[in-house]
Structure formats: structure tokens, C-alpha cells
Amino acid sequence: MKELFASPYFGVALSVITFGIGVKLNQKLKTPICNPLIIAIVLTSGVLLVFGIPYESYNAGGEIINMFLAPATACLAVAIYTKRQILREYWLPILTGCAAGSAASMASVYLMCRLFGLDDSLTVSLLPKSVTTPIAVSIAEPAGGVVPITVVAVIGTGILGGILAPFLIKLFHITDPVAAGLAIGASSHAVGTSKAIEIGEVEGAMSGLAIGICGIITVLFSMLIRL
Amino acid sequence: MKIIKQIGIIFSVCWISMVIEEFFPGIFPASIIGMILLFFCLAAGILKIEHIQEKADFLLENMSFFFIPAGVSIINYLDILENALVQLIVICAVSTVITFVVTAYTVTFTMRLLRRRKKS
Numbered sequence: 001m002k003e004l005f006a007s008p009y010f011g012v013a014l015s016v017i018t019f020g021i022g023v024k025l026n027q028k029l030k031t032p033i034c035n036p037l038i039i040a041i042v043l044t045s046g047v048l049l050v051f052g053i054p055y056e057s058y059n060a061g062g063e064i065i066n067m068f069l070a071p072a073t074a075c076l077a078v079a080i081y082t083k084r085q086i087l088r089e090y091w092l093p094i095l096t097g098c099a100a101g102s103a104a105s106m107a108s109v110y111l112m113c114r115l116f117g118l119d120d121s122l123t124v125s126l127l128p129k130s131v132t133t134p135i136a137v138s139i140a141e142p143a144g145g146v147v148p149i150t151v152v153a154v155i156g157t158g159i160l161g162g163i164l165a166p167f168l169i170k171l172f173h174i175t176d177p178v179a180a181g182l183a184i185g186a187s188s189h190a191v192g193t194s195k196a197i198e199i200g201e202v203e204g205a206m207s208g209l210a211i212g213i214c215g216i217i218t219v220l221f222s223m224l225i226r227l
Numbered sequence: 228m229k230i231i232k233q234i235g236i237i238f239s240v241c242w243i244s245m246v247i248e249e250f251f252p253g254i255f256p257a258s259i260i261g262m263i264l265l266f267f268c269l270a271a272g273i274l275k276i277e278h279i280q281e282k283a284d285f286l287l288e289n290m291s292f293f294f295i296p297a298g299v300s301i302i303n304y305l306d307i308l309e310n311a312l313v314q315l316i317v318i319c320a321v322s323t324v325i326t327f328v329v330t331a332y333t334v335t336f337t338m339r340l341l342r343r344r345k346k347s
Contacts, residue, residue: 011296015292015295015296015299016292018295019291019292019295035291036291037291037292037294037295037298038298040292040295040298041295041298041299041301044295044299045299045301045302048299048302049302055299055300055302055303058296058299059296059300061296062295062296062299062300063296065292065293065295065296066293066296066297068286068293069258069293069294069297070241070244070257070258070261071237071238071240071241071261071286072286072287072289072290072293073258073259073261073262074237074240074241074244074258074261074262074264074265075237075262075265075279075282075283075286075287076262076287077261077262077263077264077265077266077269078265078269078276078279078280078283078287079287080266081266081269081270081276082276084270092337092341093333093334093337093338093341094334096333096334096337097330097331097333097334097337098330100329100330100333101326101327101329101330101333102326103329104322104325104326104329104330105322105325105326108321108322108325108326109318109322112314112317112318112321112322113318116311116314116317116318118311118314122307122311126315126318126319129318129319129322130322130323130326132290133290133291133294134258134290134294135258135259137294137297138256138257138258138259139256141256142256146304146307147297147300148297148298148299148300148301148303148304149301149304149307149308149315151294151297151298151301152298152301152308153315153318153319155291155298156315156316156319157319157322157323160319160320160323161323161327164323164324164327165327168324168327168328168331169331172328172331172332174331174335175335176334176335176338178334178338179330179331179332179334179335179338180331182330182331182334183326183327183328183330183331183334184327186326186327186330187323187324187326187327187330188323188327190290190291210330212262215259216259216262216263219255219256219259223254223255
């Protein structure tokens with residue numbers, strides 16, 4: 001029986017089923033708290049813990065899914081490329097905004113980690129938490145971070161940003177749609193972008209661009225820190 | 228065949244970026260090299276967007292699915308989560324607000340400067 005769970009089919013099937021449930025719940029309830037990925041992670045972990053299935057067995061299928069991570073990251077280039085017209089028109093505000101936002105994100109995370117006395121590996125796991133998951137993972141992993149902590153922090157940040165964005169726009173009187181869109185993308189990547197698309201077309205496009213640009217800038221900053 | 232070809236192109240880009248990472252270790256993680264390489268190929272006209280559109284859309288639309296195994300491995304680190312949960316939540320919340328405000332004000336300021344320069 002045990003070797004049946006160690007078949008890659010099991011891990012892939014379980015992931016697809018739990019993700020399917022997550023997507024359905026998200027469509028029904030329409031709240032950012034019901035993030036499909038979070039639901040899938042909780043349900044899959046729950047099944048493994050309840051039935052005492054070791055993570056290694058599940059991961060036989062997990063490794064096959066992991067194989068698609070690098071190709072998916074590379075395809076962020078396509079997302080930037082299709083928006084190159086807007087990028088050309090607004091390159092200066094996009095660049096300054098994303099650079100300032102990425103620096104503010106990393107600096108505030110670093111200071112709070114020190115303040116709370118978190119160890120280096122946790123700090124490194126959290127540093128890239130404002131950028132999209134594939135880029136955050138590729139920053140945290142080689143630097144000795146704990147990848148699942150990065151994943152959970154990134155999604156948690158996205159969910160939070162999506163919920164807070166409309167209030168923050170009002171609270172800080174952000175009237176420029178370009179500024180609002182870039183701020184949403186810089187602070188809460190793809191999860192926030194789906195909210196930005198609801199707010200307006202310009203906001204959605206800017207938020208989508210900020211995902212890739214902030215990702216690259218954060219990679220550059222994390223390299224500078226290491227030097 | 229169309230999709231197979233597109234998978235072939237994107238996986239080739241990923242493999243070439245791993246080769247680049249191997250020869251120049253420590254510059255960029257391979258997945259970021261892949262992203263830059265793909266953008267360069269598109270911008271230089273080596274690849275046309277039609278060559279990879281469907282596969283790229285498939286990967287981008289389902290991006291979060293591919294992170295399930297990485298997230299599930301949290302069950303090996305539940306002790307860390309238990310010890311630092313409150314700190315993690317505070318850090319995520321505060322830095323999200325700070326990042327939002329700094330970005331929004333920087334962009335507003337830059338846009339204002341650009342408009343003023345256009346006028347004068």
C-alpha cells in the first residue's frame with residue numbers, strides 16, 4: 001500500500017484535485033482570502049498529515065510539478081514583452097517607483113527581522129517576500145533561505161495587499177492611476193494585480209508590469225547585498 | 228505538434244540559461260537568466276511571440292499551481308512557523324503597507340516632475 005502513495009501519479013493527482021477545489025471556492029466566494037494556492041497547500045498538507053503519508057512520497061509527484069517552475073518564471077518575460085508599449089511610455093516613473101518600492105520592502109523586512117531577533121535563514125527567506133513567487137524563491141533558495149517559508153510569506157503578502165489596496169489608495173490619497181497600479185504590483189505582485197485589474201485598466205496594466213520589473217530590481221539589490 | 232514545439236522552445240531557453248549559470252556562477256539564478264534570455268530573444272526578433280504564446284499563457288495562467296509542492300513542504304518546518312508566526316504576520320503586514328506607500332509617492336512625485344518639465 002505504501003508504495004502506491006510513492007507513485008508520482010499520487011502527488012500530481014492530489015495537487016490537481018486540491019487546486020481544483022481551491023479555484024472553485026475562490027470563484028464562489030470571490031474573496032482574496034480564499035487564494036487557490038493557499039487552499040491547495042492546506043488541503044494537501046492536511047491529507048498527508050491525517051493519513052500519515054510521508055512528504056517524500058508525495059514529492060515524487062511534486063518534483064514533476066517543480067520542473068515547470070523555471071519555464072513559468074522565464075515566461076514572465078512574455079508578460080513584460082506584451083506590455084512594452086506602456087513600458088516605453090512610462091519607463092521613468094516605472095523604474096523609479098519599482099526601485100524605491102523594492103528597496104523599501106527589503107529594508108523594512110530586514111530591520112523588522114533584526115528587531116524581532118529572527119535568525120539569518122528566516123531573514124533571507126523573508127527578504128524577497130514582495131516579489132512574485134518564482135523570483136522570490138530563486139533569490140531565497142541559493143542564499144540559504146527556507147523555501148516554504150518564502151512561498152507562504154509571498155502569498156500571504158499578496159493576499160494582504162489585495163485586501164488593503166483599495167483602503168490604502170483612499171487613506172493616502174493616491175489619485176494617479178499609474179501610481180496606484182505600480183504600488184499594488186510592487187507591494188503584492190500577482191495576487192494584488194488581480195485586484196488592480198478590478199479597480200481599473202491602467203491600474204491593472206501597471207500592476208502587471210511592476211511584477212516583473214520589481215522582480216528583476218530585487219534580484220539586483222540582493223546581489224549587491226551579498227557583495 | 229504546435230504545443231510540443233512551444234514546450235521545446237521554452238525548455239531549451241531554460242536549459243541554455245542553466246548552461247550560462249554553470250559558466251558564470253553567482254551572477255543570476257538560472258530562472259532569472261531564462262527570463263532575460265527569453266525577453267532578449269523576443270526583442271531581437273529571434274523568437275516571435277506566436278512561437279510560444281499558447282504555452283506561455285498556459286504557464287502564466289496556472290503559475291500558482293506549480294508552487295503547491297514547494298508550499299506543502301511547509302509540513303517539514305511546522306516548528307519554525309509555530310515559533311515565529313506572530314512576527315511573520317507583523318513583518319508581512321507592515322512591510323506591505325510601507326512598500327505600497329513608498330512606491331505610490333515616488334511615482335506620483337516623478338509624474339509631477341515630468342509634467343512640470345513638459346510645460347516649461
